[in-house]
Each structure stands twice: as structure tokens, then as C-alpha cells.
Amino acid sequence: MLNNFITLKQILEGYKKKEFTSREVFASFYDKINERDPIIKSFITKLSLEDLTLNDFSMPIAYKDNFSTKGILTTAGSGILKDYIPPFNATVVEKLRNSGFVCIGKLNCDAFAHGTTGENSDFFATKNPYSLERTPGGSSSGSAAAVAAGFVPVATATDTGGSIRLPASFTNTVGIKPTYGRVSRYGIIAMTSSTDSIGHITKTVWDNAFVLNITAGHDPKDATSSCDKTADYLSDIEMGMAGLTIGIPKEYLKGLSGGIKDCFNSSIKTLEKLGAKLVGVSLPHTEYAINAYYIITPSEISSNLARFDGIRFGTTRESFGSEAKRRIMLGTYSLAAGYYDDYYLKAQKARTLVIKDFKRVFEKVDVLAAPVSPGIPPKLGEVVNDPIKMYMMDTLTVPANLAGVPALSVPAGFVNKLPVGIQFIGKNFSEKLLYRVGHAFEQETKYRSPKR
Amino acid sequence: MLYESVIGLEIHIQLNTKSKMFCSCSNDIWKKPPNSLVCPTCLGLPGALPVPNKEAIKKVQLLGLALNCTLNKNSHFARKNYFYPDLPKGYQITQFSDALCEKGRLETSFGEVAIRRIHLEEDTGKSMYTKDETLLDFNKSGVPLAELVTEPNITSAAQAVEFCKKIRELARLLGVSNADMEKGNIRLELNISLRKEGEKALPNYRVEIKNINSFKFLKNAVAYETKRQEELLKAGKEVLQETRGWSESGKKTVSQRKKEMENDYRYFPEPDIPPLEFDEKYVGMLKQELSQVLFYKDKNISEASFEKSKITKEKITYSMNDENELSKLVKEVIAENPAPVSDYRMGKENALQFLIGCVMKKTKGQSNPKMVLDIIKSLLE
Numbered sequence: 001m002l003n004n005f006i007t008l009k010q011i012l013e014g015y016k017k018k019e020f021t022s023r024e025v026f027a028s029f030y031d032k033i034n035e036r037d038p039i040i041k042s043f044i045t046k047l048s049l050e051d052l053t054l055n056d057f058s059m060p061i062a063y064k065d066n067f068s069t070k071g072i073l074t075t076a077g078s079g080i081l082k083d084y085i086p087p088f089n090a091t092v093v094e095k096l097r098n099s100g101f102v103c104i105g106k107l108n109c110d111a112f113a114h115g116t117t118g119e120n121s122d123f124f125a126t127k128n129p130y131s132l133e134r135t136p137g138g139s140s141s142g143s144a145a146a147v148a149a150g151f152v153p154v155a156t157a158t159d160t161g162g163s164i165r166l167p168a169s170f171t172n173t174v175g176i177k178p179t180y181g182r183v184s185r186y187g188i189i190a191m192t193s194s195t196d197s198i199g200h201i202t203k204t205v206w207d208n209a210f211v212l213n214i215t216a217g218h219d220p221k222d223a224t225s226s227c228d229k230t231a232d233y234l235s236d237i238e239m240g241m242a243g244l245t246i247g248i249p250k251e252y253l254k255g256l257s258g259g260i261k262d263c264f265n266s267s268i269k270t271l272e273k274l275g276a277k278l279v280g281v282s283l284p285h286t287e288y289a290i291n292a293y294y295i296i297t298p299s300e301i302s303s304n305l306a307r308f309d310g311i312r313f314g315t316t317r318e319s320f321g322s323e324a325k326r327r328i329m330l331g332t333y334s335l336a337a338g339y340y341d342d343y344y345l346k347a348q349k350a351r352t353l354v355i356k357d358f359k360r361v362f363e364k365v366d367v368l369a370a371p372v373s374p375g376i377p378p379k380l381g382e383v384v385n386d387p388i389k390m391y392m393m394d395t396l397t398v399p400a401n402l403a404g405v406p407a408l409s410v411p412a413g414f415v416n417k418l419p420v421g422i423q424f425i426g427k428n429f430s431e432k433l434l435y436r437v438g439h440a441f442e443q444e445t446k447y448r449s450p451k452r
Numbered sequence: 453m454l455y456e457s458v459i460g461l462e463i464h465i466q467l468n469t470k471s472k473m474f475c476s477c478s479n480d481i482w483k484k485p486p487n488s489l490v491c492p493t494c495l496g497l498p499g500a501l502p503v504p505n506k507e508a509i510k511k512v513q514l515l516g517l518a519l520n521c522t523l524n525k526n527s528h529f530a531r532k533n534y535f536y537p538d539l540p541k542g543y544q545i546t547q548f549s550d551a552l553c554e555k556g557r558l559e560t561s562f563g564e565v566a567i568r569r570i571h572l573e574e575d576t577g578k579s580m581y582t583k584d585e586t587l588l589d590f591n592k593s594g595v596p597l598a599e600l601v602t603e604p605n606i607t608s609a610a611q612a613v614e615f616c617k618k619i620r621e622l623a624r625l626l627g628v629s630n631a632d633m634e635k636g637n638i639r640l641e642l643n644i645s646l647r648k649e650g651e652k653a654l655p656n657y658r659v660e661i662k663n664i665n666s667f668k669f670l671k672n673a674v675a676y677e678t679k680r681q682e683e684l685l686k687a688g689k690e691v692l693q694e695t696r697g698w699s700e701s702g703k704k705t706v707s708q709r710k711k712e713m714e715n716d717y718r719y720f721p722e723p724d725i726p727p728l729e730f731d732e733k734y735v736g737m738l739k740q741e742l743s744q745v746l747f748y749k750d751k752n753i754s755e756a757s758f759e760k761s762k763i764t765k766e767k768i769t770y771s772m773n774d775e776n777e778l779s780k781l782v783k784e785v786i787a788e789n790p791a792p793v794s795d796y797r798m799g800k801e802n803a804l805q806f807l808i809g810c811v812m813k814k815t816k817g818q819s820n821p822k823m824v825l826d827i828i829k830s831l832l833e
Contacts, residue, residue, distance in 0.1 A: 305542075340720070
């Protein structure tokens with residue numbers, strides 16, 4: 001029966017009924033890893049099963065490699081940190097550990113999370129389990145691929161401009177980008193401090209809510225983490241979406257490829273069928289979001305990556321990959337005296353307008369529904385050398401990051417046999433509602449059939 | 453032709469908080485083994501985050517209030533980006549616009565000195581150079597510093613020294629810093645330029661002078677630099693805008709960095725720390741605390757010196773001169789104020805002033821303070 005160990009919920013129920021032991025569960029995941037990861041290539045570091053300390057209720061987890069793990073290599077996908085072993089755990093790692101999760105390895109990603117395909121990893125590119133010639137999306141490429149391939153029931157990830165939702169939508173998995181400040185950033189190697197959101201990727205919405213119940217909450221070590229009380233993200237999950245008003249933002253429907261548009265239209269029908277009231281809405285400053293994001297992000301990156309100065313981390317700044325170098329240069333430029341007002345400050349003003357757009361629209365609707373990506377997963381090599389094309393893959397995810405609002409990506413079907421996602425965006429701290437909507441949609445559609 | 457010095461000061465004051473500025477490491481770093489007081493945050497390890505120290509913020513604000521500054525209700529931290537081996541993050545967390553305190557003043561015997569701002573920032577680590585290597589000690593990394601910047605309206609070395617001494621005294625009175633120059637608790641930088649006497653406009657250049665570790669150096673550096681600039685100007689030459697360092701051994705300033713080599717620090721708001729907001733209630737509480745501190749520590753320095761001069765100038769008679777009666781009152785005061793009494797026994801002379809004040813209060817100002825002082829001393833020793 002071990003082949004059915006797919007979700008955390010199934011594992012937990014099995015433990016309660018004593019149907020299997022934790023060692024059997026872990027062994028079955030390791031079997032899948034050993035069989036397919038040499039092809040998929042999602043792990044940068046794999047711990048050996050023999051070295052793990054398990055108890056009766058241990059659950060497997062793998063971390064995106066920008067999560068600091070005490071005593072375990074943490075590279076952030078970058079050659080600069082190829083030998084870096086942190087002396088401390090990220091708060092999220094600590095919380096999950098204390099809740100029974102046991103780390104089985106660290107997952108590949110674009111170096112310092114800069115990218116939308118995973119190909120900016122300084123080590124290797126991860127493949128999409130649904131089509132080995134395509135990317136699983138990025139920057140959390142390893143996290144999405146590992147969950148999709150059944151190597152782990154949950155993988156943590158970070159979403160700075162779409163890095164959880166995009167790969168989740170490309171791999172038929174569920175990804176949460178929590179409200180900025182809902183989950184501690186302490187110990188996560190920073191990309192853009194003001195938009196980094198710490199989330200995770202799972203097979204199901206229920207599993208996803210279960211994990212957020214553990215990771216959410218104030219952290220005295222992160223001054224930007226919210227003191228607002230957390231909710232029980234599972235308590236309303238079965239309530240369905242009847243009576244909810246869901247907004248469809250027209251700006252998110254521009255420039256979609258044909259298949260994606262059809263897929264989204266059929267998702268809308270499902271929402272209506274489930275009793276939601278749909279209304280067309282507008283977030284007029286959406287078109288400025290991507291430009292503002294690609295100024296603010298490099299600005300913060302140029303500062304956040306300054307600590308890798310070659311003095312304490314082994315390699316010199318020469319060994320930054322080309323995308324990191326590009327962002328360092330762009331950011332240094334937009335913060336420079338004489339350019340600051342025209343670039344950084346202007347981008348922050350645009351950001352304020354994007355925030356206001358969301359505030360205004362959430363006075364009218366409970367949740368927004370939108371496609372995650374304007375297209376299907378690109379082929380490996382297709383966009384990696386064209387930065388603008390790569391950046392444009394973020395157009396539908398970036399606004400939520402600039403505004404700080406939460407968004408949940410849920411499988412929404414297939415286009416050319418490739419997975420496509422839908423995202424539900426809510427107002428700040430509305431994750432509970434997003435899970436409720438996402439769960440209802442998932443239970444109705446069941447697009448996530450056990451893969452292969 | 454006569455020239456007048458235009459001097460501005462930057463004073464870094466190490467705050468004596470319990471922990472460092474952005475982490476929980478001990479701030480008591482004097483003579484501790486290298487790199488023994490460090491953590492992921494003050495080492496700038498990837499992923500570690502800064503959390504501002506409320507005590508440090510309060511201490512800067514107390515200092516600001518005592519110097520008649522305006523406290524900004526909205527303030528924030530900023531990143532100052534530059535590379536240096538002892539700066540582990542590649543940027544220093546400091547303040548740029550909206551400093552905690554702005555627009556203060558302090559009286560000196562040469563006139564009032566205007567204070568532009570006092571802001572809060574973190575110190576860097578320490579580089580130590582041996583013959584063929586640089587050693588880094590990060591104990592000092594993240595130590596909280598108040599940086600006080602004056603307007604350039606100081607006109608002489610004597611005024612600069614008096615100002616700095618008063619700041620040192622005030623920092624001690626308020627208990628915000630140990631203010632020990634020898635331990636580097638107070639560090640001075642100055643900018644200086646000359647203008648023709650009688651002119652009002654600021655000169656079109658300024659020379660910054662670093663590496664001033666004592667009041668003596670301050671005096672010497674101002675004297676040397678005034679002379680150097682005066683000679684250049686008299687010879688019809690321009691004074692270069694640059695940063696110079698004081699060399700005590702050579703008794704001169706030495707050029708360190710020309711203007712065109714100045715860094716662009718690319719300041720921007722620190723995204724890891726939300727903006728700071730202070731409401732009326734908080735500021736009111738600070739003001740109350742300041743008045744208590746000043747009462748306990750005996751007035752602030754300007755008032756204290758003013759009062760002393762009043763006592764010597766006026767002839768005052770006291771009606772309450774019965775020694776037995778006074779002894780009784782002093783005993784009462786001693787019993788009522790155990791904390792100042794023990795402070796005095798620990799060597800804090802200020803506590804004595806407080807005790808005298810208490811006796812004076814009981815006698816409605818009619819006892820001779822000198823007599824009261826003698827009685828207190830005899831009873832406590």
C-alpha cells in the first residue's frame with residue numbers, strides 16, 4: 001500500500017491507524033527519489049535515510065536551498081555558497097522540525113531565487129516531471145518538481161515575484177504565497193526583503209493549509225513579521241464558496257495564450273457552478289507592477305548580495321552568475337545618486353498605486369481569481385537567455401508581491417498535456433478564505449489525479 | 453586679512469545598552485576575546501535579520517530631548533552601502549532622512565551651538581592590521597551609536613572642546629553612555645573651513661578631519677588646520693575639499709581622500725525594519741523620565757552651571773542653622789532614599805546633590821547647603 005503515500009493527510013491518518021511505520025513511509029519516498037531524481041534533478045543535497053532520526057509520527061520534508069538549515073549545506077542555488085553550512089536554522093525550519101517534520105534534503109532553485117525557470121541555478125537545471133524537456137518553473141524549481149514527482153509530500157519555497165505560484169502551476173501542485181509578514185523570513189537567504197514571502201508547495205490544498213498552521217505567526221527575530229493573530233487555516237476549509245463574490249480582473253486576461261484563456265474560462269464556470277458570484281473588476285495599475293518590481297527588486301538585491309564579498313564565503317564576487325550580476329548592476333544604478341528619484345522612488349510610488357488598487361477592489365469582492373502564467377511551461381533553454389521574456393513570465397504574479405497580499409495557486413487543468421494553475425488572491429491575512437475557495441475548487445475539479 | 457573658522461562636529465556616542473543594536477548579543481564588549489560576542493545577525497550571515505533595540509532608541513531620544521531637539525514622530529532606518537572587510541553585510545544600518553532627533557541646541561560660553569540632528573546607527577567590526585594580514589573582530593559589529601551632527605556654527609577650538617565636554621557630561625548624567633574617551637565610547641570628527649571675518653555665507657568647500665580620539669587632538673587639529681587653510685588662502689590658493697586624518701605623532705593633518713573619490717552610499721530605506729512611529733503618549737513619558745533623571749542627577753548641565761554662578765554671586769542668608777535639628781532631617785532623608793545613598797557610597801557624587809536637595813526641600817530652602825553637605829558626609833562615612 002506504500003505507493004499511496006502521497007499526501008500528508010494520508011500519512012497522518014495512516015500513523016493514527018497504525019497502518020505503517022514512519023520508517024516505511026520515508027523508505028517509500030526515498031525509493032521514488034532514487035528511482036527518478038537522477039532524471040528530474042530536484043535535489044542539491046540529499047540526506048541518507050540511515051542518518052535520519054525518526055519517531056513514530058515523523059513526516060518527510062525538503063527545503064528550498066535558500067532556507068538556512070543548521071549543519072546542512074545551504075547554497076541558495078549559488079556557486080558563491082557552494083560550501084556554506086549555516087550554524088543556525090531558519091525560524092520556519094525550527095518550527096517544522098518541532099512539529100515532527102524531518103528534513104530529507106535541500107532543493108534546487110535559481111541562484112538566490114533570481115529566475116522563473118530554475119535554469120539560473122549555478123548547479124544544474126531541474127526538469128518538469130510532466131515533460132522532461134520543459135522547465136518546472138522557478139525560482140522554486142526543485143520544490144515544485146520534487147512534490148510533483150512524489151519525492152516529498154511538502155517542500156518549502158519562497159515567493160518574491162511568483163517563485164512559488166509559477167512552478168506550482170507548471171507542475172500541478174498547490175502553492176501558497178502567504179501575506180508578507182505572515183511567515184518569518186528569519187534565516188531565509190534574502191532576495192528582495194520587502195517582497196520575500198515564505199511559503200510551501202504541496203499536493204493538496206488541505207496539506208497546504210496544514211503546513212501554514214505550523215509556519216505562520218509572529219517571530220521576534222523578524223521585525224517585519226506580523227503580530228496579527230494567526231487563524232486555524234483548516235477550520236473552514238470545507239465550507240465551500242457559495243455566496244462569495246469573486247472578482248475577475250480584466251488586466252490579468254490580456255496577452256494570455258489561447259490554451260490558457262480557454263482553461264481559465266472553464267475554471268470560471270466551475271466557480272460559478274460552486275455558487276460564487278463572479279464580477280469583472282479592474283486593477284488599473286497592474287501594467288506598471290512588473291516595471292516597478294524590476295526596479296525595486298534589483299535595488300534591494302544589489303544591497304542584499306553585498307555581504308558575499310569574498311572575505312567570508314570563500315569565492316569572490318566574480319563567481320556570481322550572470323543573472324545575479326545583471327541585477328546587482330541594475331540595482332546599483334537605480335539607487336545611485338542622481339538616479340534614485342527617477343527610478344527607485346518612482347517605482348515605490350507605482351507600488352503604492354498597486355497597493356491602492358487591491359485595497360479598492362477588496363471593498364467589492366472577497367477574492368480575486370486569475371491565471372498564474374500567461375503561457376505554458378517553456379522548454380529548457382527557451383527563455384533563459386532572454387531576460388525580458390523571462391521577466392514577463394512574472395506579470396500575473398508580481399502585483400500580489402508588491403502589494404503584500406496572499407495568493408494561492410491551485411491546479412486548473414492541462415493545456416497540451418501540460419499543467420496550468422489558477423490563483424486566488426485575497427486581502428491581507430485572508431489565507432483562511434483562500435484555502436476555503438481553493439479546496440472547494442480542487443474537490444470539484446480533481447485535476448491533480450496521482451501523477452504519471 | 454582676517455579669517456574666521458567655520459567648524460561643524462560629528463560626535464559618535466556609543467550607547468551603554470544591555471544588548472547590541474539589532475541582536476541580543478551583549479553590548480559589554482570592552483576587552484572581551486575577539487569574536488566572542490557575535491551571532492548570525494551581527495556577523496551578517498545570510499538570512500539573519502535585524503530587530504531594533506528599543507532601549508537604544510529611547511536613549512537617543514532622551515539625549516535629544518535634553519539638547520532641546522525635536523523628536524520626529526515618524527522615523528526610519530536606512531542602509532548605507534559600501535564595502536569594507538569589517539562591515540559584514542556590505543551595508544551599515546543607519547538613518548538618512550527623518551533622524552530620531554532634529555534641530556537642537558546647546559549653550560556654550562562662546563555662544564549657542566546649533567545641533568542639526570542626532571541619529572541612531574550600528575557600529576562596524578574592528579580591523580587589526582599585522583605585518584602581512586588583517587584580523588577582524590566582530591564584537592563591536594552592531595554596537596549602538598548615537599551620531600550627533602552640529603551645524604557649522606562653531607568658531608573656535610575652545611568652543612568645540614567645550615561643546616564636546618558638555619555632551620560627554622550630559623551623556624553620563626543621562627546614563628545613555630559611559631562616555632569614556634579612552635574606550636572609544638566617544639569618537640569625534642570635524643569639518644572645518646575658513647571665511648573672511650564678517651562674511652555670513654558658508655565657504656564653498658569643507659575639509660573633514662577624522663581620527664580624533666581626544667579633546668587634546670581636537671584642539672590641536674583645529675589649530676593646525678586653521679593655520680594650514682589660512683596660509684593657502686592668503687597665498688591666493690584654493691583649499692581642496694577632502695577628508696584628512698589627524699596624525700598625533702606628526703602633529704598634523706594628512707590627506708586621506710579627495711572629493712572625487714567620495715563614495716556614493718546609495719542610501720535607501722531599510723526594508724528589514726518597518727518605519728518607526730512614536731505617539732504623544734510615548735514622547736510625554738520620555739519627557740517625564742527626562743525630568744526625573746535630571747532631578748535625580750541634579751538638573752541638566754547648563755542649568756547646573758547657571759545655578760552655581762547664582763550662589764556665588766548672591767549673598768544668601770539661611771535661617772535654619774541648628775545642627776541637631778539638621779542632623780535629624782538628614783537622617784530622615786537618608787532613611788527615605790536608600791538608592792541614592794548607596795549610589796553615593798558607590799562613588800556617585802551626583803547622588804549627594806540629590807540628598808542635599810531633599811534636605812533643602814524639608815527646610816524650605818532655609819538651611820545652609822554647605823552645612824547640610826558636611827552633615828550628610830559625616831553621617832555616611
